[in-house]
Amino acid sequence: MEGGPPAAAAAREPHVAGAGAGRFLLLAALIATTTSAILPGAKSACPRDNSLVKDISQMHQSNYGREGFSHITVAGALAHGMKEVELWLQTFGPGQRTPIHRHSCEEVFVVLKGKGTLLLGSGSLKYPGEPQAIPVFQNSTFSVPVNDPHQVNENMVFLIFKNFECCRFVYDDWSMPHVAAKLKFPYFWDEDCLPAPKDEL
Amino acid sequence: MEGGPPAAAAAREPHVAGAGAGRFLLLAALIATTTSAILPGAKSACPRDNSLVKDISQMHQSNYGREGFSHITVAGALAHGMKEVELWLQTFGPGQRTPIHRHSCEEVFVVLKGKGTLLLGSGSLKYPGEPQAIPVFQNSTFSVPVNDPHQVNENMVFLIFKNFECCRFVYDDWSMPHVAAKLKFPYFWDEDCLPAPKDEL
Numbered sequence: 001m002e003g004g005p006p007a008a009a010a011a012r013e014p015h016v017a018g019a020g021a022g023r024f025l026l027l028a029a030l031i032a033t034t035t036s037a038i039l040p041g042a043k044s045a046c047p048r049d050n051s052l053v054k055d056i057s058q059m060h061q062s063n064y065g066r067e068g069f070s071h072i073t074v075a076g077a078l079a080h081g082m083k084e085v086e087l088w089l090q091t092f093g094p095g096q097r098t099p100i101h102r103h104s105c106e107e108v109f110v111v112l113k114g115k116g117t118l119l120l121g122s123g124s125l126k127y128p129g130e131p132q133a134i135p136v137f138q139n140s141t142f143s144v145p146v147n148d149p150h151q152v153n154e155n156m157v158f159l160i161f162k163n164f165e166c167c168r169f170v171y172d173d174w175s176m177p178h179v180a181a182k183l184k185f186p187y188f189w190d191e192d193c194l195p196a197p198k199d200e201l
Numbered sequence: 202m203e204g205g206p207p208a209a210a211a212a213r214e215p216h217v218a219g220a221g222a223g224r225f226l227l228l229a230a231l232i233a234t235t236t237s238a239i240l241p242g243a244k245s246a247c248p249r250d251n252s253l254v255k256d257i258s259q260m261h262q263s264n265y266g267r268e269g270f271s272h273i274t275v276a277g278a279l280a281h282g283m284k285e286v287e288l289w290l291q292t293f294g295p296g297q298r299t300p301i302h303r304h305s306c307e308e309v310f311v312v313l314k315g316k317g318t319l320l321l322g323s324g325s326l327k328y329p330g331e332p333q334a335i336p337v338f339q340n341s342t343f344s345v346p347v348n349d350p351h352q353v354n355e356n357m358v359f360l361i362f363k364n365f366e367c368c369r370f371v372y373d374d375w376s377m378p379h380v381a382a383k384l385k386f387p388y389f390w391d392e393d394c395l396p397a398p399k400d401e402l
Contacts, residue, residue, distance in 0.1 A: 053319070053335055053343040056311070074342050075309045082344065084307040084364045085286060106285040108276045110257070110360070118254070134254055141275050142254040143283065159311070161276075161362045163285045 046193035048079050056089065064188045068093025071189050077164045078186075078193030088160045088189075092116070097153030100128065100174060102181065105166035108143045109158050111136055116154030121174055123148040128174045149178070247394035249280050257290065265389045269294025272390050278365045279387075279394030289361045289390075293317070298354030301329065301375060303382065306367035309344045310359050312337055317355030322375055324349040329375045350379070 047060030054074075061072040073079050074087040092098075092114075102123065115137040121128025128149035136142055136156070144150050149171060152158075169181035186194055248261030255275075262273040274280050275288040293299075293315075303324065316338040322329025329350035337343055337357070345351050350372055353359075370382035387395055 052321075053337050053341050055338075056340050056342055074311065075344055080344070082307060082309075083347075085309060085362060087309050087311070087342070087362060106283060108283075108286060108288050108362075110275065110288070120253075136254050137256075139257050140254050141257055141288070143276055143281070146284075159360070161286055161288055161309075163364075 046079060046190075047073070048193070050081065061089075062189070066096070068096045073189055074159070076190070076193075078190050082164055084164060086162050086164045086166075088162075089157070090160060091157045092152070092154065094155040095153075096155075098151050099184075100149055100151045100171040100176075101168055101184070102147050102149045102171075102178070103144075103162075103166050103168045104146065105163035106143060106146055107166075108161040109136070109141060109152070110161075111138050111140050112157045112159065113138055114154070114156035116152060116156045118142060118144070119151040119153070120144070121149035123178070126179075127177045128171060131174055149174070149181075247280060247391075248274070249394070251282065262290075263390070267297070269297045274390055275360070277391070277394075279391050283365055285365060287363050287365045287367075289363075290358070291361060292358045293353070293355065295356040296354075297356075299352050300385075301350055301352045301372040301377075302369055302385070303348050303350040303372075303379070304345075304363075304367050304369045305347065306364035307344060307347055308361055308363045308367075310337070310342060310353070310361055312339050312341050313358045313360065314339055315355070315357035317353060317357045319343060319345070320352040320354070321345070322350040324379070327380075328378045329372060332375055350375075350382075 049059070056072065056074060059072050059074065060079075061070050063069045064071060068091075070091040072089040074089050075082050076086050076088075077083065100119075100121070115135065118134040118136050119131040120134060121131045123145070131149075131151070134142075136152075168184045168187070169178075170184050171181045250260070257273065257275060260273050260275065261280075262271050264270045265272060269292075271292040273290040275290050276283050277287050277289075278284065301320075301322070316336065319335040319337050320332040321335060322332045324346070332350075332352070335343075337353075369385045369388070370379075371385050372382045
């Protein structure tokens with residue numbers, strides 16, 4: 001997830017999400033701080049952890065050089081040996097956004113805190129086109145259709161669940177042809193986890 | 202998830218999970234009520250919903266006849282057309298527990314509230330054997346290894362994320378041979394979502 005302009009950290013107050021009487025009330029909040037100074041040097045190492053139960057608040061997190069952004073790989077292929085699914089916890093401060101991108105797998109988002117916008121282009125034209133702007137909010141969930149170009153922005157904390165074999169293609173803008181979108185591999189948080197390339201003999 | 206003895210609803214107060222200074226603080230809570238009288242008749246219908254963004258607090262939930270239990274399919278194959286992954290939100294009141302079971306896929310748990318125990322048997326013996334008892338707690342995450350028999354119990358609210366093509370086998374007890382465990386299909390919450398069988402001709 002590439003950042004937009006520098007932004008303040010995500011909101012710091014827990015908030016209660018309302019719900020109808022007699023139904024579940026989901027109350028979720030996350031306090032984020034800017035994180036660039038938290039784990040000096042940690043960005044250069046893969047945060048491998050094979051323990052069965054992990055305290056999420058103690059897991060490796062980083063802003064990967066983007067102010068107002070934070071990422072934790074809660075369950076990952078390279079860091080934790082997952083073979084089928086991955087789970088990330090991310091914070092986007094105000095003004096932060098993902099790049100415009102599509103991917104070859106399903107993703108499910110759960111917004112724990114904040115609100116923002118899902119911008120959703122078309123996967124059936126030759127380029128994404130003018131995107132729909134769809135509000136998302138605390139305690140909402142959404143799933144982006146496979147291969148539909150999209151961008152998630154603004155001020156949110158969310159969990160992202162995905163198939164681990166997922167290729168991600170990034171666009172410069174909404175008029176860039178699908179075939180020109182660039183494969184982003186590995187993700188920023190996996191760069192230090194890849195095995196060293198073997199010598200070519 | 203089959204229930205244990207009747208139990209009170211999950212705890213009703215939001216709670217703050219502590220974390221180290223300068224780190225993420227994940228604050229998550231869920232207010233549960235017993236749900237048997239909430240949606241009369243709703244258990245007999247598949248809660249299909251194709252809207253792109255869903256308010257989790259308004260989604261169909263039920264205790265499926267088990268006091269102190271609640272299930273919401275946040276993203277499901279049969280209810281929402283997911284093809285790769287599924288996401289459930291479940292509450293187990295005090296004393297509630299899953300059956301002893303194993304499955305053919307990875308599952309990732311995120312405990313939003315409460316605490317409990319993961320009982321984990323062996324998938325490499327001929328039967329599960331005496332399980333390890335592993336504490337799990339609010340703001341923790343764990344992934345059960347594929348095909349390891351396990352049981353999750355006690356007083357928790359959690360998200361479960363899994364591959365959607367997942368077969369689940371249920372044991373009577375920890376000494377039951379793996380080959381005798383029974384396939385549970387469909388899950389309780391999917392029973393009303395299956396298409397009617399076609400005539401055999």
